[in-house]
Amino acid sequence: MTDASLPENAAASPAHRSLNTVDARTRKRNRAEARFRAYGIAAVATGLVFLVILLGSILFNGVGAFQQTFIKVPVYLDPAKLDKSGERDIEAIKKVSTFGYTPLIQQGLFDVVQAEGIETPLAKPGDMKQMISPSAAAQLRDTVIANPDLIGQTVEFRILASSRVDGYLKDRVFREDVVRDKNIDVEHLDIVDGLVAAGVIAKEFNLSFITGADASESRPEQAGLGVSILGSFFMMLVVLALSLPIGVAASIYLEEFAPQNRFTDLIEVNISNLAAVPSIVFGILGLAVFIQFAHLPQSAPLVGGLTLTLMTLPTIVISTRASLKSVPPSIRDAALGVGASKMQAVFHHVLPMAMPGILTGTIIGLAQALGETAPLLLIGMVGYIATNYPDGFASGFMDPNSAMPAQIFEWAKRADPAYYERAWGGIIILLVFLMTMNIIAIILRRRFERRW
């Protein structure tokens, strides 16, 4: 019965449909599909390209800070200038200020230039001033005071070149720009070229960038991150000592003991909201409570640490609660079943099992705190020139200091472009610290993670 009508029906349908021939509508849908997929790939690729550009420009701009231009100069430590009495009396030698040393260095460099046979219209030793870092005189003075017997000898010193010379060797300062520059002339650059060829001036690895102190605005070649690394270190000690115990205690209470009531709800809402409060608001809190109200010293790592503790607490509480939650209830039940009290079950069994997760969360929280800048600006850690190492443990907490990100911000604000290189270099150091902490966290997680 159907046999006869089937061909007619088939003929009535608009077209022969086959899965092998793709009709217009399917083609359109497939195109839409491919487009959508391409958008996805493009989005991921854009994100990754941004990451590469960011990391690339950090590396490209920052690596230079780890190298610095040094000049090797033999300096005759003239007894007539440095020790007029001739008695090598240390108090008398100390009376000679750095101004007394400057001409000796200039004379030394001038002699080198003459000896190398570099032709220059600069005929006075005083003309060498622009090539030498102002820090060199202090370096000489410290050496002589430490070892007065050197007076009268010719000693070879490795002194810092001025930041313009350094910039010239690093392609930051060009001959065309120098014409308008008061700090250096083209003639100096000619000498520099000659001395580089003679091996007197050379770029070398600059350890004092990592370990040294910050310098005043006019001598970027001398500035280092060391003191502010110590500042960050003391701050992190405060954060660790406070936020780990308080955070873990709070999480244990909320996760294991808290009854369902208003107070518990209040705490929970508070913690989740605090995690989303902008960091600058914590800075305002630190300023108002710790400095305005409690009169703690400004710029002290203690205050920075306290402020960052409050900021890190929610992070630590959230991750600690997650890892407490992941310990299965059977552990608690077993402990309770053999007669342990609730407290014993938690402290003897649940907490040790949750420890790797807690540590991971703590390290990540610390890494966040280490990179945080905004709250530190408000409690006075910027604008302070961190030139002194703390004297000891107590002064490390109480004396004014800077912190790594605050120091980087400070450098970024200074007018001299030589400081930009320093800021990028500082970022490399900061990122190395952060990366190390995160890698430790990942290793901890991999090593101790348990699947129940």
Place this chain on the structure above:
Amino acid sequence: MPATWLVLIVLALSAIGYVLGRQRALQSSGGDSRALHSLPSYYGWHVALMALVPAMGLLAVWLIAQPLLVENTISGQLPDSAIPESSTRSLVMSDVRRVAEGLDIAVSQGAMTTDEAATLRSEFTQVRERLAEVGVALGSDVNPAVLSAAQDYRAMSRTGNLMMTVAVLAIGLLGFVYALSRTAPQFRARNVVEQGIRALLVAAASVAVLTTLGIVLSLIFNTLEFFKLYSAWDFFFGTTWAPSFGGGSELGVLPLLWGTFYISLIALLVAVPIGLFSAVYLSEYAPRKIRSVAKPMLEVLAGIPTIVYGLFALLTVGPMLVQIFGDDGVGIMQASTAVMTAGLVMGIMLIPFVSSLSDDIINAVPQAMRDGSYGLGATKSETVRQVILPAALPGIVGAILLAASRAIGETMIVVLGAGAAARLSMNPFDAMTTVTAKIVSQLTGDADFASAEALVAFALGMTLFVLTLGLNVFALFIVRKYREQYE
């Protein structure tokens, strides 16, 4: 530092307490721990905690309360005549504190004897010169009233410190002796210790509440102080932001809010499409290998500190944009700091934020819904657009709102990348400034908290706090309200 020593002494006391408590418990039961109610170590802990916790609590309270009390008393005793016309009581008090500190330093360096510091009279001695010798620089000559107030201040602080030492040690010893005397085989040491520990846990959990309370109170008090000096109407509806520390500032918040929203808008325009498409691709399309590489790499962007983004905006993105849109190119961009610079970089920072939140939400959509859609013949993209995204929409909107709240509160990128000029302009290549950037610029530098120009920062902070909190609460509300229907 006497406080440090006190802490160490009390800690030592509590350590001794542990040993003694444990020994005494064992002795009282004749060395048989089965006769005791609790394990011996609980008796030790009982003594240790009783010696430690009350003493430490008292020390903490005392350390906070004493300076306030001394301050108030001295400030109350200062005669009105000691306060110059142009000055205020709080400024004179800060002088008093400085002189007192100076005298402390002078005594500790041996430049003055204790008696001399306490009886010094400014009529007879050049106090300023004497203090300058030990490295304490004073702005002006010391007024006799200030000097005697400073001496009172020192005397009170010293008495206070002495009393504190005595009280803390007494409380510690009292707890020690009391706990030790209660140690007996019938004593339920474990229950008492566990109650104590529980109380400590509650205290730790309350820190969060205290922090919020601290934030709210410090913002509210200082904001009210500000509104006494400057009208609230002019603050909220003023269209000019021109602070001048000499007085006569105009502090309208509207230009700052406009800058904040404009920058956040650009940031979201960058972050939301990229983040959302990445999340869709990584969770629906990408092979496992690509996902396992690309997802963590995108999340690296979230772990980079904001100062790095700030520098990136200032030194890389800004100059690059100027080359394209500056006077050599299109000619609409004057300087490298602009709304566009900050917005673009902030957008990059927010990509992982949007993508990982959306990723979680998309993964939470039940597989059955996808299977149903495929079964009806839909392609993958049709499934994503017509099934998964509508199902995940509340969560995604929540994620975007959270990203917006983060953009509004972001500080370092705008401080370095957005410029300092507050203006109402539509051109995204103009320099503008934001609420957070102005908080920083009003509160760094000289900290005279009494002026409207400094106090305005607290009002700005309050605005920021309310805005971000509102956004967060709204985001959570949306997520909670619409989530259940797909579970």
